[in-house]
Amino acid sequence: MAASDELGAITKAFSGFGVDEKSLISILGKWHPEQRQTFRKGTRDFFIQDERKFERWDDRHVIQLQHEFLRFKHAIVLWTMHQWERDARLLKEALYKGPQHNVLIEVACTRSSEELLGARRAYHSLFDHSVEEDVAFGIHGPERKLLVALVSSYRYEGPKVNEETAKSEAKFLSGAIKGAAGNKNLIENDEVVRILVTRSKLHLISVYKHYKEISGNNLDEDLEGDLYLQETVQCLCKPQAYFSKVLDASMRPNVDEIKKEAVTRIIVTRADVDMKQIKEEYNHKYGVSLPNKIEDVANGNYRDFLLTLVARGY
Amino acid sequence: MAREYLKIWGRLLESIFRHFIRFIARCAEISKANVMICAKYIFAGWGTNEALIIQILAHRNAAQRKLIRETYAATYGEDLLKDLDSELSSDFQRAVLLWTLDPCERDAYLANEATKRLTASNWVIMEIACTRSSHDLFLLRKAYHARYKRSLEEDVSYHTTGDFRKLLVPLVSALRYEGDEVNMMLAKSEAKILHEKICDKAYNHDELVRILTTRSKSQINATLNQYNNQFGNAINKDLKADPEDDYLTLLRATIKCLTCPEKYFEKTLRLAINKLGTDERALTRVVVTQAEVNMQRIKEEYHKRNSVPLARAIAGDTSGDYEKMLLALIGHEEA
Numbered sequence: 001m002a003a004s005d006e007l008g009a010i011t012k013a014f015s016g017f018g019v020d021e022k023s024l025i026s027i028l029g030k031w032h033p034e035q036r037q038t039f040r041k042g043t044r045d046f047f048i049q050d051e052r053k054f055e056r057w058d059d060r061h062v063i064q065l066q067h068e069f070l071r072f073k074h075a076i077v078l079w080t081m082h083q084w085e086r087d088a089r090l091l092k093e094a095l096y097k098g099p100q101h102n103v104l105i106e107v108a109c110t111r112s113s114e115e116l117l118g119a120r121r122a123y124h125s126l127f128d129h130s131v132e133e134d135v136a137f138g139i140h141g142p143e144r145k146l147l148v149a150l151v152s153s154y155r156y157e158g159p160k161v162n163e164e165t166a167k168s169e170a171k172f173l174s175g176a177i178k179g180a181a182g183n184k185n186l187i188e189n190d191e192v193v194r195i196l197v198t199r200s201k202l203h204l205i206s207v208y209k210h211y212k213e214i215s216g217n218n219l220d221e222d223l224e225g226d227l228y229l230q231e232t233v234q235c236l237c238k239p240q241a242y243f244s245k246v247l248d249a250s251m252r253p254n255v256d257e258i259k260k261e262a263v264t265r266i267i268v269t270r271a272d273v274d275m276k277q278i279k280e281e282y283n284h285k286y287g288v289s290l291p292n293k294i295e296d297v298a299n300g301n302y303r304d305f306l307l308t309l310v311a312r313g314y
Numbered sequence: 315m316a317r318e319y320l321k322i323w324g325r326l327l328e329s330i331f332r333h334f335i336r337f338i339a340r341c342a343e344i345s346k347a348n349v350m351i352c353a354k355y356i357f358a359g360w361g362t363n364e365a366l367i368i369q370i371l372a373h374r375n376a377a378q379r380k381l382i383r384e385t386y387a388a389t390y391g392e393d394l395l396k397d398l399d400s401e402l403s404s405d406f407q408r409a410v411l412l413w414t415l416d417p418c419e420r421d422a423y424l425a426n427e428a429t430k431r432l433t434a435s436n437w438v439i440m441e442i443a444c445t446r447s448s449h450d451l452f453l454l455r456k457a458y459h460a461r462y463k464r465s466l467e468e469d470v471s472y473h474t475t476g477d478f479r480k481l482l483v484p485l486v487s488a489l490r491y492e493g494d495e496v497n498m499m500l501a502k503s504e505a506k507i508l509h510e511k512i513c514d515k516a517y518n519h520d521e522l523v524r525i526l527t528t529r530s531k532s533q534i535n536a537t538l539n540q541y542n543n544q545f546g547n548a549i550n551k552d553l554k555a556d557p558e559d560d561y562l563t564l565l566r567a568t569i570k571c572l573t574c575p576e577k578y579f580e581k582t583l584r585l586a587i588n589k590l591g592t593d594e595r596a597l598t599r600v601v602v603t604q605a606e607v608n609m610q611r612i613k614e615e616y617h618k619r620n621s622v623p624l625a626r627a628i629a630g631d632t633s634g635d636y637e638k639m640l641l642a643l644i645g646h647e648e649a
Contacts, residue, residue: 117452117489120489121489124489124491124492124493128491128493128495129491129530130488130489130490130491130528130530132484132487132488132489132527132528133491133528133529133530136524136528137524137528144520144524145520148484148524148528149483149484149487152467152484152487152488152489153465153467153487154452154455154456154459154465154466154467154487155465156459156463156464156465156468157459158459158463160463160464190479190480194471194472194479194483197467197471198465198467198468198471198472198483199468200464200465200468
């Protein structure tokens with residue numbers, strides 16, 4: 001391999017998601033000290049020139065490298081866990097690392113009623129508290145009621161939907177959204193929260209449909225003014241579109257670590273559920289297939305593991 | 315002519331006897347001889363024999379009653395409850411009906427009924443939500459899905475408003491941690507928060523509702539003890555500000571249910587019995603739902619508070635088959 005190609009390969013091996021273990025072993029392992037020095041001098045991103053005349057690793061990059069090396073381990077551990085423990089740990093992490101409201105909403109709204117209940121019980125075992133206790137205690141501000149209610153929900157999952165009620169609730173939402181007109185108070189509207197938090201998913205899909213007929217717009221588009229309500233509706237009514245959107249946002253260049261973690265989380269938690277549909281949505285929206293995108297941005301074992309999960313055909 | 319009819323009728327009755335005896339013996343595992351004696355009385359009159367129903371059903375536990383229902387349905391192709399329904403009358407009927415349901419179905423039935431009627435209904439929802447274990451509350455929510463094709467929280471939130479909704483919906487949705495671990499620091503700080511809100515008369519404050527609807531029962535108990543230690547009064551005393559305020563009354567009852575349910579049930583029974591013309595719905599509800607759970611302690615509380623045994627109070631206030639059913643249920647553990 002030409003020297004410049006090797007430099008390029010090693011740079012890529014240290015960038016993106018995960019690390020390219022093979023290249024690091026085969027190329028970096030055989031480099032002499034002079035070659036390694038060329039590498040250090042050549043890559044301004046990773047190394048800075050120290051005043052005492054040596055090239056020093058940039059601290060931020062070392063920290064980032066730690067995350068990248070551990071990404072594969074994290075994915076494997078998460079994948080091997082029982083689904084309930086996984087969701088319970090995701091909820092706990094979302095509370096103390098942030099809090100990350102989007103993760104709380106995602107877990108609470110995209111799991112089935114039984115799965116969410118299992119996660120709540122696992123939470124008891126793992127953390128000696130109920131999840132609603134911790135969410136109520138850790139979240140302040142007007143979104144608390146919404147989030148506590150979302151993690152406590154046990155929605156009806158059968159096919160029966162009362163179309164009359166769905167129509168009238170869609171009408172009500174249309175009125176409430178027009179009345180709030182961009183200010184944040186919509187989340188404090190008890191009736192709006194009641195509808196989103198207690199109704200079954202099929203019922204809400206029907207409300208979504210009626211809303212479109214009444215107002216001409218999609219419900220989640222009209223909720224642009226309130227991020228939490230918008231995410232709630234998206235997770236409940238069109239989860240695959242939501243997931244493909246989050247995946248795309250996480251795989252852009254130069255995003256922070258918290259956003260990057262979404263890739264592992266989504267792929268591991270959806271691989272057994274609706275990965276096929278997520279792939280279709282992704283392709284449809286962004287014009288590139290999800291496996292290709294992963295090939296592009298991820299490296300080494302982590303990449304291979306993700307591709308295996310994504311290819312499973314569920 | 316008449317003799318012929320009697321012979322035919324006699325043979326018919328005999329064969330019905332035999333079928334019935336086999337059925338009862340199969341599902342209740344009592345000796346055939348015993349059942350024979352009981353069964354003879356069933357067809358003594360033209361209608362059903364309430365005494366036998368009490369005798370057969372009142373002293374069976376939940377698993378046995380379930381088995382009886384299933385065997386009845388398999389044998390006769392009818393729901394035992396429907397058949398009883400058409401034969402029995404009002405209070406007695408309601409007691410038998412409720413008793414025969416599975417505990418979780420019964421709770422679902424009562425909760426659903428409570429979302430349909432007016433004010434008293436908030437009490438029933440609160441009572442069920444606070445006095446059942448987390449596991450039983452979950453079973454009830456599941457039974458509710460199956461029976462009513464909606465979730466319990468949907469119906470409760472749809473049929474309640476304002477402060478009542480704010481309190482009741484989280485109460486029915488909670489899956490409280492059930493361990494004994496208590497965090498004393500937290501208990502102290504949350505006692506302070508409760509006191510603050512009460513002093514401000516902010517009885518529906520988010521923080522107050524949060525503490526009561528999410529913390530485990532042991533944690534709440536510790537918090538309320540701290541409240542008493544730090545501020546000199548039990549919390550319910552400080553919540554007596556306005557006797558006309560329904561919400562405050564419900565709040566006090568919620569706290570009682572969470573910390574000392576036997577006292578709550580004793581009071582409910584006392585009020586139901588002493589009320590001008592007995593509140594049968596409340597009486598039936600408490601006796602039927604607590605018979606297999608906590609009746610011994612409730613009877614002790616009742617005796618302590620009222621100086622008469624519960625059995626005597628019930629006998630003094632009710633009559634007929636209804637009275638006999640209730641007495642059989644509260645004596646259930648001794649049967």
